[in-house]
Amino acid sequence: MPADSPDLVRGLRLRPVRHDHVPCLFRLECTEACARMAGIKPRAREVFFAKWDAIFADPAVTPRVIELPLPHGPEIVGAINIFQRDAKDYVGYMIFPEHWGKGAASFAVSEILKEDLRRPLYASALRSNVASIRVLEKHGFRLIGSRFEAETERFLAGEVCDFVLDPPTINLEHAMAILDRTPRVLASLLRGLPPEWTHRNYGPGTWCAYDVVGHFILNEQLDWLPRFRRLLQHGESRPFDPFPHDATIRPDSGRSLESLLDEFAALRS
Template sequence: MEIAMLRDVIEDDLSIFFEHQMDTISNFMAAFTAKDPSDKIAFKAHWEKILNNETIIKKTVIYNGNVVGHVLSFEQFGEREVSYWIGREYWGKGIATEALSQFLDSIIIRPLYARAAKDNIASIRVLEKCGFEIKGEDKGYSNSRAEEVEEYILKLSQ
């Protein structure tokens, strides 16, 4: 298996991230997504804020020479969280686990939190393989599902 690599996000990555965001199945699984994934102006504004915020750690995931997703760490609800997005065509190859593992090795901030829709078994599994444990539950409105969705709150202590 090729190994996923991380590098800093660059402007050229954004068009690929936008394509990933347009995938209906990915949006359903992620649950908590943009109101309108096809709104390129909102997408660009969102990523401009991310790129200009030095407190957000942002990495592009490269696999086999291709940009396949991203991993982020940011402040939310008073805690440091991580999130990731891998393009659906790359699911099931261990890329998310490898990328998140590398990302976690590169940052020393602990504890870290993550959130995943309760029915997003694959994402929960990735997080657990990387040492996260389910510590709580929450729910929120999902734009992609047009309903309230239950989620797990996971924590990485070490």
């Protein structure tokens, strides 16, 4: 395979699958090299299109095409989905052969993992599909086993490797160190600066430094502390109340930035 192409990867983007993408996705599945690499047998056209009708109606599926913008219009390089199978979340992808080895699969996996945070996330690849195994391992998937699958109406015979991407683990000591330092870092950066620096944003929908500190205060008062109390009282049996992520104390509140910094430090102490 050719070396990764930085120019290709920089131009790629993920887009939600539309109905008019489905014929191209059918062509992708029917590409002999793709089907062989994935260990599948292409479905009949009517079966394929019926399956996609079900996918469009299923909120548990995150279907994306991998697009390359071109002057004459976007080209579909491949597709990637997160879907459910046997009550587990899986990721699967397929790339047109002319784009193999150019970083498209790695880009797509990286982007969809940022977009869809479901974990643990599972994946499978034929033992012979070395490129896909490398992509999965590069993005933190670990091998949990292998099995030989006999040929079926849908799948080719072959050895299948199973992978999982585990939920992130939190080092409590490290997290506490960051939480403890945050008020002091903010005070060191912002205390004594003129309002021209701390009270001005970049336009509608953006925040200034004052807004950020105000948000930290409300988050501490209305989100973190209530959640901690609920966990102590009820364990994991009751869901958390939603917190508005645009909540903040605005500069027109009449309070000084210094008073906000002091309050945030007191809340974290």
